[in-house]
Amino acid sequence: MNQRGPAMILQQIRLHPFGGATDRPVPFSPGLNVVLGPNEAGKSTLVNALRSVLFRTTQLTATRFRSEMQTYVPVTGGDTVRVTLLFAVNGQAYTLEKCWGASKASRLCLPGGGELTGPEKVEKELAGLLHFGEGTYNYVLITYQSHLAGTVDELRKNPLASTEALTSLLQRSIFQSDGVSIERLRALVRAREEVYFGRWDRKKGAPEDGRDFDKPWEKGVGTILERWYRLRETEHAYRAAFEYEKKIDEFAARTYSLQQEVDAVAGYVNAHAPFVADARKRSEVAARLEKINAEIPKLREVQQQWPRNEEQVKRLHDEVAALREQYRALLAEQRQTEESLGQQALRDTFAKAQREHDRVAEEERRLAALRNIGDQDLKRLKDAESALKSLQIKVESQ
Incomplete structure (x- = not known):
């Protein structure tokens, strides 16, 4: 060797x-x-x-x-x-x-x-x-699974040239790998494969039976599927956060637009404040003018009735004077009748005189009432005409 x-x-x-x-x-x-x-x-x-x-x-x-x-x-x-x-x-x-x-x-x-x-x-x-040479590494130590059949054929063709070197290499490989056999290595690889690929369909690149994170596998889940579920949950949360952020952006844009509208209205109001104040004054003047216009017909009616009231006052004044004369005459007659007539006649005369006296008092009250109404109405009419002319001048000047 x-x-x-x-x-x-x-x-x-x-x-x-x-x-x-x-x-x-x-x-x-x-x-x-x-x-x-x-x-x-x-x-x-x-x-x-x-x-x-x-x-x-x-x-x-x-x-x-x-x-x-x-x-x-x-x-x-x-x-x-x-x-x-x-x-x-x-x-x-x-x-x-x-x-x-x-x-x-x-x-x-x-x-x-x-x-x-x-x-x-x-x-x-x-x-x-x-x-070893390049061929030993390429066909034995660093070979593809698809090339193993060709490697075995090559070893069979040249058994003497390669057996010694390959035997020495395999012996050292077993010693350096702590004596792990091919079967043991295969079992370890399968166990590790289950740890990583449990419930994962490698052909489809997705969970077995298409069970997504909303209906996940609970048993036998490998590391890849576990990470995939986490990724899907993260993606779902990200999309939800994105939609929420999108709504916030829309609300902010709407708020900004409304604020611009408010600022524009405020600017318009500030720019037209003098016109607004003038319009308010015109409104107040118009209200006063409307009130005066409503009172003018009544005052004119009073003005038209004033001559008749004045004649009535004069007539009543004459009647009162006549009634006073009659009253004095009745008093004189009463004294005379008291002397010439008995007590009953005196009482009748006194009652008649009393009635005449009450009538005179009533007429005097009516006369006093007519005088008060006439003076006040005349003054109000003159004041209203003066205010009306003043307001008309203000309205025409604005």
């Missing part, structure tokens, strides 16, 4: 850029590492980056670059792809960096602080650190 040096332990690979990764470091843990993920997650890109940094020279012709590396140039643009690999051999740290495209470069940082540049020196040193 051939004796080979210490194994190469991968510590980290960095794609910057390479394929869909612009700057993506991927660390490796001690022991067995399993890369698990759905389609288009970047598993194949990671394997191709590892193959390229270990075995592909940076001195590629334009034709080889287009056929082998152009597919890893970022779609966002650029003309260079770059991969950096950190690994250890016998506890000594190495850093390998390769660039393909416009910036062709190969660099290997050695444990003692030295550095190798140039593709030939780097490839030669790297070949001494690798235990």
